[in-house]
Amino acid sequence: MGHWWERNILEPGKLPLLLALAAFVLTFLVTRIVTRLIRAGKGPFGNVSAGGLHIHHVVPGVVLTVIGGFGAVASDRHGFGGAIAAVIFGIGAGLVLDEFALILHLDDVYWSAEGRKSVEVVVLTAALVGLLLAGFSPFGVNDLTQDELQDRGGVIATIAVNFLFSLVALSKGKARVAIFGAIVPLLALAGALRLARPTSPWARRFYVHRPRARARALLRAYRHDRRWAGPRRAVQDWIGGRPDPLPARLPGRD
Numbered sequence: 001m002g003h004w005w006e007r008n009i010l011e012p013g014k015l016p017l018l019l020a021l022a023a024f025v026l027t028f029l030v031t032r033i034v035t036r037l038i039r040a041g042k043g044p045f046g047n048v049s050a051g052g053l054h055i056h057h058v059v060p061g062v063v064l065t066v067i068g069g070f071g072a073v074a075s076d077r078h079g080f081g082g083a084i085a086a087v088i089f090g091i092g093a094g095l096v097l098d099e100f101a102l103i104l105h106l107d108d109v110y111w112s113a114e115g116r117k118s119v120e121v122v123v124l125t126a127a128l129v130g131l132l133l134a135g136f137s138p139f140g141v142n143d144l145t146q147d148e149l150q151d152r153g154g155v156i157a158t159i160a161v162n163f164l165f166s167l168v169a170l171s172k173g174k175a176r177v178a179i180f181g182a183i184v185p186l187l188a189l190a191g192a193l194r195l196a197r198p199t200s201p202w203a204r205r206f207y208v209h210r211p212r213a214r215a216r217a218l219l220r221a222y223r224h225d226r227r228w229a230g231p232r233r234a235v236q237d238w239i240g241g242r243p244d245p246l247p248a249r250l251p252g253r254d
Contacts, residue, residue, distance in 0.1 A: 014133060016086035021129045023090030028122050031098050036241045061095025064088050097122050111244045119240040131183045165192045173197030197221055
């Protein structure tokens with residue numbers, strides 16, 4: 001275990017990535033704590049405004065991400081400058097992705113149900129970076145031996161096949177499986193072989209004249225969502241805070 005940790009985590013070339021990940025996760029957690037305190041009206045914190053304009057933290061996040069990104073490109077990843085740039089980039093990325101839903105919807109949906117997308121994207125990003133730190137390489141290249149890596153044709157074929165599996169899984173409405181499948185071998189293959197989600201492009205294209213497959217896809221999606229939707233929302237609410245309740249609507253009103 002110690003040898004694996006030294007080889008994959010403490011390797012000098014991976015230190016900036018480790019620092020960026022730590023800064024990213026810590027920034028997200030601190031930001032969520034501060035925003036929840038502001039929402040509850042507790043503590044010394046408050047919203048930042050300039051001339052009556054509310055400044056979302058995605059704005060300084062973009063600035064820090066740009067500074068950290070260009071700093072990382074300009075510096076040596078083994079030096080002190082690269083470590084500082086990685087930390088700045090991680091902080092900026094944490095601030096930006098904490099308001100990912102706001103950017104996606106172009107609306108202040110931070111405390112709405114749509115705001116859960118920010119938590120999901122942050123968790124997904126942290127998990128992917130963690131896999132890269134653990135020694136995984138995109139599209140299954142980490143499974144190739146040194147002799148196989150020297151064969152460019154074999155490497156290209158491996159990347160192409162794994163990318164194809166990820167693309168099929170994505171078209172079947174399995175975005176998480178497709179993303180993680182690009183890093184973890186055989187995961188994209190499993191997603192590509194399983195039934196598509198009933199609302200996915202694959203189902204709309206290939207299940208139109210296959211009522212049995214369409215019915216199986218609907219049943220599997222219903223069972224999956226009934227089992228996992230509630231726990232997933234509970235975890236997202238625990239991490240990011242419970243969304244505001246939807247306003248009551250009068251009967252007959254849109």
